[in-house]
Amino acid sequence: MAAAIAWRVGALTGAGAIAASLVGTAILVGTGWSGGAALAAFFVSSTVVGRLWPPRSRLDPKGERRDAWQVVANGGPAALGALLGLAAPGLGLWLVTGSLAAAAADTWATSLGGVSRASPRRLLLGEPVDAGASGGMTAIGSLAAAGGAGLVAGTAVAAGADRVLLPLGIGIGFAGMLADSVLGAFWQGRFRCPACDLVSEWPVHRCGTRTTREGGLEWLTNDGVNLAATAFAAGLAAAAWLLWSG
Numbered sequence: 001m002a003a004a005i006a007w008r009v010g011a012l013t014g015a016g017a018i019a020a021s022l023v024g025t026a027i028l029v030g031t032g033w034s035g036g037a038a039l040a041a042f043f044v045s046s047t048v049v050g051r052l053w054p055p056r057s058r059l060d061p062k063g064e065r066r067d068a069w070q071v072v073a074n075g076g077p078a079a080l081g082a083l084l085g086l087a088a089p090g091l092g093l094w095l096v097t098g099s100l101a102a103a104a105a106d107t108w109a110t111s112l113g114g115v116s117r118a119s120p121r122r123l124l125l126g127e128p129v130d131a132g133a134s135g136g137m138t139a140i141g142s143l144a145a146a147g148g149a150g151l152v153a154g155t156a157v158a159a160g161a162d163r164v165l166l167p168l169g170i171g172i173g174f175a176g177m178l179a180d181s182v183l184g185a186f187w188q189g190r191f192r193c194p195a196c197d198l199v200s201e202w203p204v205h206r207c208g209t210r211t212t213r214e215g216g217l218e219w220l221t222n223d224g225v226n227l228a229a230t231a232f233a234a235g236l237a238a239a240a241w242l243l244w245s246g
Helices: 002-008 014-052 068-087 091-115 139-158 165-186 222-245
Strands: 190-193 198-200 212-215
Touching: 014 068, 014 091, 014 139, 068 091, 068 222, 091 139, 091 165, 091 222, 139 165, 165 222
Parallel strands: none
Antiparallel strands: 190 198, 190 212
């Protein structure tokens, strides 16, 4: 139902709504309403932030409506973690919270970082880069990342998760955002459309012309970077759970 509403209001494509339904079902089955609350906190807040402060990027963004690849990149590790957690009580909610906190941190940083008057810098301390460029960070964006991660973790705790997940969720979410920035800065594919002479993050530009690669790995798209970052955050959450429960 929630995915259908998101599709009707233009937050998801048709395929994105199907993928979101599968992700939401897996999280509810594996972690109950606590995980569902964390998922709602991520999706609703990220949609609102993205609408109010659209990311400033010259890199051929997909647009406001999330497609299936974006849904899987942001929610796939959480869904898988929720199901894996059925074999170990408590683990699933940590995996869901950690990975979704990272997804929220990245989304908030990208959107709210765009309001910064200071030019973004590669990994915050490096050379200035264009607004929206992969790996670019600002102080405002970094604070927003912590806020997004905190909202997801705080919602999970309010819905019944262990209170230690609030500080851990913020830290894990921020670490996931940093991993996203590192991958984006050094390994994500960078392309240029020969017809439009515009930079792009995709092998095929929105005009339909196949782009030429200027750097990075051709197969590593923005969706792939997001998937790797949320999976990395889920791994950190699993390690934290093992230490906490052991």
